[in-house]
Amino acid sequence: xxxxxxxxxxxxxxxxxGFASCKSEDPEKENEGxxxxxxxxxFQELNASNALVGSVLSFKASDPQGIEVGKTPTIQxxxxxxxxxxxxxxxxxxxxxxxxxxxxxxxEAAEHQFFFLGQVFESSIFSIQYADAGGIALGxxxxxxxxxxxxxxxSNMRVVLRxxxxxxxxxxxxxxxxxxxxxxxxxxxxITFPVILN
Amino acid sequence: xxxxxxxxCLAMVVSLSTLNAQPCDLVLRGRVLxxxxxxPIEAAYVWLVxxxxxxxxxxxxxxxxxxxxxxxxxxxxxxxxxxxxxQSIVLSAGNSNLTFKMEEEAVALGSVDVHGHREAVQTxxxxxxxxxxALLQSRGExxxxxxxxxxxxxxxxxxxxxxxxxxxxxxxxxxxxxxNGIRLEGQQWGAEHAPEIDPFLADELTxxxxxxxxxxxPEAMGGVILVxxxxxxxxxxxxxxxxxxxHSNGRAGNMAISHSGGSxxxxxxxxxxxxxxxxxxxxxxxxxxxGNTGMAEGSGSAVLGYSSSKLGTEVYYSFFTTELGxxxxxxxxxxxxxxxxxxxxxxxxxxxxxxxxANPKQVVTHHLAKIKAHYHLNPSWKLxxxxxxxxxxxxxxxxxxxxxNARPSLDLELFTNTxxxxxxxxxxxxxxxxxxxxxIQQANSNLPGTGVTPLIPNYDLFNAGVYLMEKYLxxxxxxxxGLRYDYRTxxxxxxxxxxxxxxxxxxxNGSAFLGGMYQLNSNLTFxxxxxxxxxxxxxxxxxxxxxxxxxxAVEIGDxxxxxxxxxxxxxxxxxxGKSVSLELTGYTNQIQDYIFLNPTGQxxxxxxxxxxxxxxxxxxxxxxxxxxSGTYQFTDHFNAYAKGSIIRAKNTETNSFFPxxxxxxxxxxxxxxxxxxxxxxxxxxxxxxxVAQQSREPDFDLAPAPPGYTLLNLGFSKKLQLFQHxxxxxxxxxxxxxxxxxxxxxxxxxxxSDMGRNFQLKLNYQF
Numbered sequence: 001x002x003x004x005x006x007x008x009x010x011x012x013x014x015x016x017x018g019f020a021s022c023k024s025e026d027p028e029k030e031n032e033g034x035x036x037x038x039x040x041x042x043f044q045e046l047n048a049s050n051a052l053v054g055s056v057l058s059f060k061a062s063d064p065q066g067i068e069v070g071k072t073p074t075i076q077x078x079x080x081x082x083x084x085x086x087x088x089x090x091x092x093x094x095x096x097x098x099x100x101x102x103x104x105x106x107x108e109a110a111e112h113q114f115f116f117l118g119q120v121f122e123s124s125i126f127s128i129q130y131a132d133a134g135g136i137a138l139g140x141x142x143x144x145x146x147x148x149x150x151x152x153x154x155s156n157m158r159v160v161l162r163x164x165x166x167x168x169x170x171x172x173x174x175x176x177x178x179x180x181x182x183x184x185x186x187x188x189x190x191i192t193f194p195v196i197l198n
Numbered sequence: 199x200x201x202x203x204x205x206x207c208l209a210m211v212v213s214l215s216t217l218n219a220q221p222c223d224l225v226l227r228g229r230v231l232x233x234x235x236x237x238p239i240e241a242a243y244v245w246l247v248x249x250x251x252x253x254x255x256x257x258x259x260x261x262x263x264x265x266x267x268x269x270x271x272x273x274x275x276x277x278x279x280x281x282x283x284x285q286s287i288v289l290s291a292g293n294s295n296l297t298f299k300m301e302e303e304a305v306a307l308g309s310v311d312v313h314g315h316r317e318a319v320q321t322x323x324x325x326x327x328x329x330x331x332a333l334l335q336s337r338g339e340x341x342x343x344x345x346x347x348x349x350x351x352x353x354x355x356x357x358x359x360x361x362x363x364x365x366x367x368x369x370x371x372x373x374x375x376x377x378n379g380i381r382l383e384g385q386q387w388g389a390e391h392a393p394e395i396d397p398f399l400a401d402e403l404t405x406x407x408x409x410x411x412x413x414x415x416p417e418a419m420g421g422v423i424l425v426x427x428x429x430x431x432x433x434x435x436x437x438x439x440x441x442x443x444x445h446s447n448g449r450a451g452n453m454a455i456s457h458s459g460g461s462x463x464x465x466x467x468x469x470x471x472x473x474x475x476x477x478x479x480x481x482x483x484x485x486x487x488x489g490n491t492g493m494a495e496g497s498g499s500a501v502l503g504y505s506s507s508k509l510g511t512e513v514y515y516s517f518f519t520t521e522l523g524x525x526x527x528x529x530x531x532x533x534x535x536x537x538x539x540x541x542x543x544x545x546x547x548x549x550x551x552x553x554x555x556a557n558p559k560q561v562v563t564h565h566l567a568k569i570k571a572h573y574h575l576n577p578s579w580k581l582x583x584x585x586x587x588x589x590x591x592x593x594x595x596x597x598x599x600x601x602x603n604a605r606p607s608l609d610l611e612l613f614t615n616t617x618x619x620x621x622x623x624x625x626x627x628x629x630x631x632x633x634x635x636x637x638i639q640q641a642n643s644n645l646p647g648t649g650v651t652p653l654i655p656n657y658d659l660f661n662a663g664v665y666l667m668e669k670y671l672x673x674x675x676x677x678x679x680g681l682r683y684d685y686r687t688x689x690x691x692x693x694x695x696x697x698x699x700x701x702x703x704x705x706x707n708g709s710a711f712l713g714g715m716y717q718l719n720s721n722l723t724f725x726x727x728x729x730x731x732x733x734x735x736x737x738x739x740x741x742x743x744x745x746x747x748x749x750x751a752v753e754i755g756d757x758x759x760x761x762x763x764x765x766x767x768x769x770x771x772x773x774x775g776k777s778v779s780l781e782l783t784g785y786t787n788q789i790q791d792y793i794f795l796n797p798t799g800q801x802x803x804x805x806x807x808x809x810x811x812x813x814x815x816x817x818x819x820x821x822x823x824x825x826x827s828g829t830y831q832f833t834d835h836f837n838a839y840a841k842g843s844i845i846r847a848k849n850t851e852t853n854s855f856f857p858x859x860x861x862x863x864x865x866x867x868x869x870x871x872x873x874x875x876x877x878x879x880x881x882x883x884x885x886x887x888x889v890a891q892q893s894r895e896p897d898f899d900l901a902p903a904p905p906g907y908t909l910l911n912l913g914f915s916k917k918l919q920l921f922q923h924x925x926x927x928x929x930x931x932x933x934x935x936x937x938x939x940x941x942x943x944x945x946x947x948x949x950x951s952d953m954g955r956n957f958q959l960k961l962n963y964q965f
Binding site: 014015019022023024025026027028029030031032033034036037039061062063072073096101104105107108162163164166181182183184185186187188189190191 | 526527529530531532534535538539542545546547548569585597598599600602613614615617639640641642643644645646648649650651652655656657658691692693695696698803804805806807808
């Protein structure tokens, strides 16, 4: 009986300890490390000898809260001149964390690739080619040629960033590859910019 | 020849008539005891088949039959929670006193006793148990897959590595899993969160199909699964069991060892240690490998128990750890990604075989420690105490950029304390019952550093319950009823961006059940159970807010959800004949305020693309269905089995169907046993699984229900003696014809076909 008392005392002690230590942590703010909140397309004209001329035109798509229901992203229309050739560079930032994502994409060039689709390509208004350093197919830097006879002044361009794809998939080297999904991976960005042609 | 036969017949008639000529005045006395400790069994039911009479044993386990005729008799003894005894005896003047020892089936509620006289599952509900040969056949499978062998149980799965048991159409938080008597508390709410338990630790898997909230607490709405380890030895014995399992598909290897023993010096002291490990690589469909579907799993348990005539104690510890690869292509970036892959019907990523596991993946560990004790206050009253501590860690990794890829996107730590104190009585009259207190305390924390707003908040939960159950048992009739009251508090807190979101909620509910069981005759038993159950809304249903990558969906919780309440009525008819056994179970389950995830029809647009928006809604639901299982023995060597289930579930408010309700299915097979030595039997089994297309589809689904399918399985098992110990070898081929199929209840049906042909080799050695 004495033993029994001892046992029950131990039991009580274990129990008291167990129940007392069982308390959730205070919640902490989480840094949204992965979100891309701002996508800026920068265009600068290239002259006949492929030298950069003129000022940089910058068009931005932004979603300040990242993914949040009820908010829609703000997308500026791209406004370019007909019959000209541009160098397009893409800058990606996470404004919540004030982080430059462009660098990360460049570091992981083997796992990322931009594809460019939409009416501008379907109607042969734009033509585009990858112009990234080292000749890789990435799309952070491209050369965009605007047709001189566009037929319309309003169009759109869809910019898709794929992550973790098979870059050597047949057809994937084409920046206009519409069946990018077949190369595997997932979409990190899918933005349709309105395009205004002057 | 004919003459000989006639002579033989005549001889028989003569001998029969001489038998009949003897007076029917014999008396048969007997006693029924527990096999393990020779304690008498009261109220075991003893039936003499030929004379069609039955009696129940008294307090000392004694029974008596009078006025019996001499000759062959079949005696049949049943007692709940124990394996039935059926034996032929020849009655003559000198053969009047017999002793029968009943072996326990570990289906105990108060699996508190270690020395055998533990209570059986005190339920009049339909109970199905997987043990012995059937369990051996399931070795190497997950808990969910193993339990598919029980009629009425299906799985809700995410690929081939994650499967959750579904009882009568309900799963996750609507059923309960008891790990050695303790409520398994992991993150069961998630569709892709498999139970954190390895069936290798059990020697019996039991499914209780009724609403069992009174006995086990809130949430046991659809049923309860009991995963019970074998009873501990109390004498100086030693037993070791080795299992080796190999699968061709996934090139999986599985090994499990358990060793138990008893002390020779300290009487009543016993122990067991047990461990298992599993490794598997990419699974193959008939046409291609599923990329990143490998897994690595480890588990173990240790238990030490002591029992004397009055006191029984046990200390138990178990752990479970798993790393699961998630099909790469199931992790989609947005809705158009998802629709592309659904249109394709197969993953885009071409995969080869590999054991390596990359992101997306899950890493889960679960620890359980428990102490239990019982004390016999007197022969009729027993006091039980049980305390369990559980720690569950769940990390989910997504494909992410840069260093984030090495960090989990979801990192949860869940602590649970459960304590139970209950008093059981087994009175000399016909009454047995129990009453007790049940406490659950739980703390969930998101470990910081994920770089993602947590899907569910940090929370503290406290649940206190008090219950009372009573059973009346007389002869072939059992009646039982129970009442319970629970009170629960929940306080949750989380930061969404810079806003602190807090909530404090209270829930309370009563539940009750009424059940009965009647043995119509020695072959036929009828059970009926009517029980209420309730389930407070789960934390994810209340507070979810965020992106669910697998479904390209934004899921939104509702903090105003009310408690789900159900009324389940289960009726079961069991027939046990000479060559036929049949079990028919029919049920209805009326659920008020059933919580479900409903597509709003809206989409949400972000820079990442478009997503479907889902919200948690409540509506009244009605589930009903039938389970049927049976066996037929053609000859001593040749027998057949069949089982099937039908479930219907409807939203009675909108008259529409719910998603992921199992379609009609059945499974039947033939087996042939051969071999001269009964100890060295060979068995050949051919079986077929038939699954219908789910024609009762919800209004919205990402893809239509896949067509029905048929699979053929073939198995051969052989029992041998190796160094004078039991050794069994079995070879199974699942999906023999390498049929390509998709299962409606597998969430990966959107992305890929199911597993192709799989050869399995299973070795079991006991010494």
